[in-house]
């Protein structure tokens with residue numbers, strides 16, 4: 001019998017990692033994600049892998065988000081030289097994500113070492129370097145959706161659209177073990193059927209074993225149309241107040257959704273602002289990748305925005321101005337009213353949004369819109385929770401702006417969508433809940449039992465099962 005080890009994103013949402021070993025000797029790592037969030041997670045990222053990287057035959061990645069791919073350079077740094085399989089669009093996004101992650105590691109370590117030197121402590125080396133990331137990128141093996149590929153002896157993989165971000169995939173894996181073939185389906189991160197651009201997640205009907213993400217296992221999202229109307233109303237109010245609108249957003253996924261929504265408002269005459277600045281070099285590069293893969297967009301959403309083929313997704317919003325250079329970014333500071341400024345980081349932990357906060361957050365006529373989740377301990381969360389001031393760029397900035405959070409823009413399936421997706425499988429395969437906080441998984445587990453009469457298991461970190 002083959003073995004499956006639950007190594008990461010077990011009873012939590014980051015650090016996805018699963019190991020599949022067949023008796024015929026094939027060894028495949030499914031996901032190599034970084035743990036994110038609290039400081040303690042750093043130690044988890046630094047701990048040695050619980051397997052020997054040199055013995056792996058292949059690595060398979062569901063999508064480019066760092067919590068699914070961010071330890072690939074560390075794996076390569078530890079000597080792994082085999083193939084890394086992902087969809088074509090994911091392979092392109094990985095270049096953006098891994099080089100950025102490596103740069104952050106190098107910069108953070110340099111900063112930390114300055115403090116350590118003053119305390120007489122030995123310097124630390126970064127978790128990985130740009131060189132490791134570049135090596136990992138050389139090992140990519142891009143695959144088309146729906147095409148089956150043998151990733152290791154007796155292990156076939158097919159990627160299906162997951163509808164979460166560009167290139168995101170559900171991973172179907174057939175593992176041959178002596179003369180027995182077992183079919184494992186890993187949901188990856190399943191998209192929200194209401195979010196624009198991406199196709200709805202592909203439904204599958206055959207599996208022996210399913211690993212189901214459960215990020216929002218406890219609830220449904222707010223109605224998408226209500227959220228859009230709320231955003232339109234905020235933009236009208238900001239226009240009446242006369243200030244700028246700041247939107248901290250993740251560079252990949254959320255920013256492109258925003259360009260799409262603002263483009264539709266513009267077409268419908270519902271966008272009173274004069275200019276939208278996209279002040280994020282990474283988001284601008286992500287736009288270029290999204291533009292190249294427009295054939296993967298949901299045709300209805302695409303038709304609603306693009307009456308003629310657009311070469312670049314920026315063309316959807318004629319008043320969008322991209323500001324890649326620091327000079328262009330600083331010039332935005334002179335704009336005191338009538339602009340929407342989209343910048344990273346998504347949780348305000350750094351990046352150019354901090355500079356825009358410095359110039360706007362203390363103004364009563366400014367509006368800040370949070371379109372995404374803000375984790376505990378981040379400046380974004382402090383602002384959402386009503387802090388009267390936040391520390392940013394080594395100074396305290398008063399929060400006088402009007403703060404809004406939008407609940408309906410999640411890129412993850414809500415509870416009903418998870419139930420619907422999993423209900424397509426014939427005769428109840430073994431079901432394991434992953435990628436979720438324990439309380440949310442328990443609610444999903446109970447709902448699965450009540451509505452589908454289906455028993456799901458919640459694995460423990462490090463648990464190993466025979467498949």
Ligand SMILES: [Zn+2]
Pocket residue numbers: 063065164189
């Ligand atoms: Zn994701």
